[in-house]
Amino acid sequence: MLSFLPAPLRGVLAGLLLALNTLFWCWPLFALSLLKLVLPIPGIQRALRFGMHWIAESWMAVNAFWMDLVRRTQWHVQGLEKVDMRHSWLVTSNHQSWADILMLQYRLNRRMPILKFFLKQELIWVPVIGLCWWALEFPFMKRFSKEYLAKYPEKRGEDLTTTRKACERYRSNPVSVFNFLEGTRFSAAKHAEQASPYRHLLRPRAGGIAFVIDAMGEQLSALIDITIHYPSGNPSFWDLLCGRVDQVVMCIDSRPIPTEFLRRNYDQDEDYRLNFQLWVNQLWNEKDAQLDRLHQQFPPTQP
Numbered sequence: 001m002l003s004f005l006p007a008p009l010r011g012v013l014a015g016l017l018l019a020l021n022t023l024f025w026c027w028p029l030f031a032l033s034l035l036k037l038v039l040p041i042p043g044i045q046r047a048l049r050f051g052m053h054w055i056a057e058s059w060m061a062v063n064a065f066w067m068d069l070v071r072r073t074q075w076h077v078q079g080l081e082k083v084d085m086r087h088s089w090l091v092t093s094n095h096q097s098w099a100d101i102l103m104l105q106y107r108l109n110r111r112m113p114i115l116k117f118f119l120k121q122e123l124i125w126v127p128v129i130g131l132c133w134w135a136l137e138f139p140f141m142k143r144f145s146k147e148y149l150a151k152y153p154e155k156r157g158e159d160l161t162t163t164r165k166a167c168e169r170y171r172s173n174p175v176s177v178f179n180f181l182e183g184t185r186f187s188a189a190k191h192a193e194q195a196s197p198y199r200h201l202l203r204p205r206a207g208g209i210a211f212v213i214d215a216m217g218e219q220l221s222a223l224i225d226i227t228i229h230y231p232s233g234n235p236s237f238w239d240l241l242c243g244r245v246d247q248v249v250m251c252i253d254s255r256p257i258p259t260e261f262l263r264r265n266y267d268q269d270e271d272y273r274l275n276f277q278l279w280v281n282q283l284w285n286e287k288d289a290q291l292d293r294l295h296q297q298f299p300p301t302q303p
Contacts, residue, residue: 002070003243010070011242017066018241025059026132033135046172049137053114053173056136060109067106071243075107076298079252083112088175088219090212090257091115093226094201094287095180098237100228103248108176112224115178116170118208137169167215176224177216179208181280186234198284200291206280210266210273217262225283227251227290231298249298251290255283 002010029052036048067073083089089112093104104115114136121140124130134140167177181204184190194203213220229249239245258279264272 001072007242007244011238014066014070014241014243017069018063021059021062021066022128022132025055025062026128029055029132029135042172049173052136056114056132057110060105060114063102064106064109067102067240070241071245073245074247076247076249077107077252078250079254080107080111082252082254083108083224085110085112086174087221088113088170088216089177089222089224090209090216090220091176091178091224091226092181092209093178093228094186094291095182095184096186096228096230096234097240098185099235099240099245100180100185102240103228103250104178104226107250113174113176115176117178117180139167167212170216171219177212177220179212181205181209181284183208198288200295201284201288204280204284206273206277207266209280210261210276213257213261214264214266220257223255223257225253225255225287227253227287227294229291229294229298231295232300247298249294251294 002013005013032048032052032055036045036052039045039048091112093100101115101117108115116136116138117133119133119138119140124134124140170177182202183205184202186200186202190202196203209223227250230245231247231249232245235245261272261276261279266273266276
């Protein structure tokens with residue numbers, strides 16, 4: 001434990017460990033990725049994917065080590081028994097902090113297939129980690145504004161095509177396809193700008209998970225709905241590195257994907273789109289009520 005050190009020094013050491021961990025594991029990952037490119041044989045590619053996923057899981061395990069090293073966070077977790085490594089899942093969560101991703105990986109690593117996030121296309125240029133995401137077949141999405149689509153209507157539907165291509169690669173291995181329904185981190189300013197009807201959440205964006213359901217259908221065992229709460233307030237990534245996250249509450253729920261949503265087209269079927277949005281809004285109403293209860297059950301830790 002490094003709790004005896006000043007928080008800024010812990011942050012520097014943790015950041016260094018994260019960087020070294022990433023640089024150590026990226027090279028074997030890139031090597032297996034190149035093999036996968038030059039050996040387009042399904043059986044070999046499937047084995048290589050397992051190897052690449054093992055590398056990613058090992059990277060997450062080392063991250064969990066330094067997270068414990070800077071501080072032993074008190075965890076309150078419910079529902080881990082609802083997931084396993086054998087099935088494919090559609091996963092979503094509320095989004096409060098840059099720390100959310102590492103927190104999710106900390107609790108879910110080697111308990112379910114690695115989370116594959118939908119990423120903005122520009123993130124592929126992030127040094128080292130962008131190539132790691134590419135090697136691990138994370139789906140990169142190019143988002144178009146309504147104004148752009150009005151001017152170039154031929155671009156409409158490209159997101160769905162990209163999602164389908166990504167999900168096709170997931171059919172040979174179990175996968176957890178992850179999407180933050182809010183699309184961005186919660187903040188008071190964003191909440192006010194959206195005039196969000198929820199107390200603790202931004203408005204959900206249903207299109208992302210609708211595209212995954214359209215592309216993967218019956219391959220998905222369930223929607224894994226995760227609620228994260230930080231009793232002492234939403235931490236920054238620097239707070240995580242410095243060991244300032246004293247408590248994390250994580251509630252994991254498994255929800256069946258309604259059969260009427262399978263084999264439907266979100267872009268072109270208006271009735272389906274409205275019904276799907278109602279379903280997502282109901283999920284968000286329930287999550288907002290759950291966060292109300294968690295705020296009362298887990299008050300901020302007293303210094």
